[in-house]
Amino acid sequence: MLPDADVLTFKLGIAYADAFGHRGARHSIAFALLPALLAAALYKPLRTSAWQAAAFVGLSAVSHPLLDALTNGGLGVALGWPLDNHRFFFPWRPIEVSPIGVRFFSMHGWQVIESELLWVWLPTGALALLLWQLRRRHERRA
Template sequence: MPSVFTHAAVPLALWCASERGRISARLLGAGVAAAMLPDADVLAFALHIPYADAFGHRGASHSLLFAAVLGLVACALSPWLRASRVQAAAFVSACALSHPLLDAFTSGGLGVALWWPWSEQRLFAPWRPIRVSPFANNFFSARGLQTVLSELRWVWLPLFSCVLGWKLVQHRAPTDQTSP
């Protein structure tokens, strides 16, 4: 898995790329929480649930269904999130889905159960450049530093480039759309 900090990169990038005020602070917070929440399944280790179990690490909480459920919760909370129902559901679902997609690009683990409950097969991306993050007790180590550098290269830098490119395109777009 990428570190918990890197899972927050996608909602932050979407917020940076959007027009000022388009994504409220509350909606951004919900998106960041949704992007990080799937890793709460590490509690399964303390409950002696095997890693490969449907409710183990990278199992059900890393599925399309889980992202959709979080989107429905956001839809219900949309007035509090200061967003339309569609915007809240789409943003939170996309942020939650970014988590298993990033995990699928990592160099370790058992893959992600993206299609749970329809399939318990664990999937990886065909290309896996992101170093898998060590758990908390080993994060501040040489391996943890290598993980951070890998995440900067393969997640943060591409997202920054996309946001910068989007902002440049938006800045150069003509503002007067009136036709003769």
């Protein structure tokens, strides 16, 4: 959710389309590398390797802007920042865009939740269940 802290930029007078506006620099692949590097530096309490921690956190962080590029509203996502300020959308955009602020608590907000359950959480849950089953099968054989 860290990338969405950029909605605070509206209060600072930074325009949506600005490089540091909503879905700008904080939604870039470069920005997603920051928590991955932090996880690599602080991996020991996670009982894993630095590479595994960085990969897990980095993939988790980059999933946010990629999912935002699947939404049906807004100006797009600055995935290539700082090299490119172009706002990007995928050609297929099935996820309902979320309203910003208190407007989320409306009928449209409920439609967003339904859309995310269908297009994000259901596939993620199915993938997690599949990976869990594969891991259990592998552990039984070992």
